[in-house]
């Protein structure tokens with residue numbers, strides 16, 4: 001391969017590193033109205049009245065909207081393929097507010113000062129209601145969070161909204177309870193993962209204007225332009241033809257921008273006033289009025305025989321979706337299906353879940369999407385099982401690992417077509433120096449160095465649902481335009497999709513122009529989430545390029561007057577043993593006279609979602625007197641199939657591991673007793689800095705995925721899953737305490753040490 | 758009030774509100790490389806130079822640059838390109854949103870520290886957050902850049 005599997009620079013690299021104005025707020029016109037939202041100070045309340053007279057008189061205020069001024073059609077902000085599995089439980093503005101931060105009034109004015117002044121002058125009278133803040137108290141509470149009559153479901157998701165149950169479900173194979181009885185050792189523990197904030201550096205940002213056809217144009221930092229178009233149209237109760245969405249460069253997403261967070265507010269202001277409007281969330285709002293990772297409590301029962309053959313795995317997940325159900329019914333599934341599948345050799349499996357409403361900020365999508373939470377629970381339990389069996393945790397895993405060719409009972413019955421996890425584990429074991437370092441070494445009176453391990457899997461797109469189309473055009477002069485609907489959110493999909501096209505068309509990267517997303521121009525793509533872009537959109541690129549080559553050969557055969565079967569294409573020319581035409585010539589001929597401008601379209605979806613795999617190994621230094629942890633080294637060994645661009649893949653792995661370290665050690669969205677978010681800034685919610693992460697090392701042990709483009713699977717999400725369980729394991733190996741509730745803070749470690757004495 | 762300052766070697770005389778922050782002043786004048794990532798002076802995205810010293814432009818008032826010289830990434834494009842190529846060849850500009858502030862600080866560090874160790878590099882830049890890359894690629898880029906532009910090696914990390 002000439003272009004694929006090469007560390008090519010990102011197409012947009014130089015404009016990003018020279019600070020060009022390419023993000024939403026950089027390109028918004030100066031004359032946009034500034035849009036802000038007055039938010040609820042109460043976790044649960046009914047609005048009795050809103051007095052806006054004084055605010056309206058503030059010079060420069062153009063528009064103030066309350067729930068009485070906006071369409072009352074329920075929708076979900078979750079960016080998922082239609083019909084969405086998430087319940088329709090939202091209004092743009094509602095008479096009820098369900099968490100601290102829920103929008104109450106939309107204010108737009110000519111400048112920030114006027115808007116801020118108006119916000120202060122609005123008076124809202126609330127009937128304050130008692131909230132539910134603890135997810136374990138949600139089911140069958142006398143308080144009901146959603147009692148509206150127009151609450152709507154597209155599917156049977158095991159919902160019982162009167163009981164605050166957003167979704168529930170169960171899966172089983174074999175008889176777990178019977179198996180557990182006959183097991184030699186059983187681990188039965190509960191693990192608690194917390195809400196986290198995606199904390200991408202660019203906050204939610206959108207601007208909108210009406211074009212000369214009276215259509216609302218939405219320029220927005222999103223992962224899901226096509227879902228934004230549909231959801232905004234639904235919320236505003238206007239036809240989809242009236243909405244156009246454009247995605248400029250994005251300053252990170254990590255799932256946060258898989259939900260329609262900021263778009264609707266400026267859009268409705270533009271609709272009402274006819275004027276351009278913009279809404280740039282500040283960091284406080286980005287923390288407390290968006291969506292977080294779902295908090296989960298996961299009970300694991302795990303049984304094995306004397307030899308360490310895992311017989312039974314049972315998982316019960318209680319997931320907190322917060323005030324609204326965005327991604328609630330879907331994230332939870334991954335906590336079971338994308339964890340226990342690793343131990344596919346077990347004879348019985350059980351997975352049950354409940355997803356509940358509480359009066360906290362809605363949860364949503366965050367890299368890993370439930371698999372991260374599940375990985376902490378099950379991998380920790382596997383490590384605890386190894387202790388009970390008195391067995392090396394690596395040996396225990398390798399004994400029970402799934403293998404290529406396996407039918408994965410707990411993974412929708414799919415067959416595993418590529419897997420190199422075993423070698424990932426071997427490699428990591430060697431690199432971390434497991435045999436010398438496991439379980440721990442004492443460095444001084446108070447310092448211990450120890451190692452920990454975890455393995456994980458994710459998916460590549462959502463099987464049977466995610467859909468991507470691309471179009472490739474042959475332009476005069478023989479260069480190509482690649483139109484995609486997939487959303488480059490910094491991770492470089494514009495570049496890697498161009499690499500695939502260049503590989504198929506046997507040309508240089510500079511012969512491919514990539515056109516990012518504009519819903520008026522780009523072919524449909526469900527969006528950049530669920531680790532789908534390389535695998536799903538990539539395959540569309542391959543298909544479209546092959547079609548285009550066929551078309552070029554047909555046209556060349558007409559010009560050369562030869563049988564098309566005799567012709568071949570080598571990137572420069574189309575030829576047979578006698579005749580030949582250069583691409584350049586062909587392209588020029590096709591755009592004059594009775595030419596034929598060539599465009600090839602292709603769509604792709606996949607009936608399977610081949611899992612990428614990763615083994616994570618950590619070495620930490622723990623201070624036994626303070627509980628402080630320092631990460632020394634983290635080794636991430638990844639099987640993502642063929643790496644289309646190894647250098648960009650490596651950065652994704654490093655970035656994912658560091659986010660995982662943050663989640664493991666200190667990231668936690670916490671609430672006061674009245675439901676107010678306590679840490680809504682980078683002052684209080686700490687993400688890792690470059691001093692906190694030790695050394696990260698990345699290796700690829702690639703398998704070849706036959707259903708993926710050039711053998712590729714996905715990379716984006718699997719990389720965040722191992723740090724939490726691996727670090728928890730290292731802590732156990734250092735001081736013999738199991739921390740089962742994230743984050744693994746020094747306080748928790750020290751308290752556990754003291755309590756275990 | 759009226760202030761007079763130099764931004765990227767160009768003189769500006771502007772009438773501004775006294776409570777305007779430097780970041781908003783700069784963006785208003787079209788220096789859009791200056792990014793805002795937080796409201797609490799914690800992210801480093803808004804880093805610029807005043808009289809060649811790095812400052813967080815979100816944390817000072819625009820009026821305080823009266824009679825001073827401000828530099829943003831727009832003013833040092835040649836250096837940005839030079840270092841930027843090293844970042845690009847590591848793939849360490851993922852979303853790129855943190856890049857301008859980060860690069861301003863790296864270039865200031867290059868002027869200030871002689872043969873810095875890996876630890877002193879990390880300390881110098883610890884106020885520049887990046888959520889995408891995990892920092893390792895940035896560090897590789899910095900080391901290669903310093904080596905290439907100084908013709909010498911870094912002293913080893915302690």
Ligand code: FES
Nearest residue numbers: 798800801803815
């Ligand atoms: S904007 Fe975050 S430090 Fe200035």
Ligand code: FES
Nearest residue numbers: 852855887888889
């Ligand atoms: S590259 Fe995205 S924040 Fe640094």
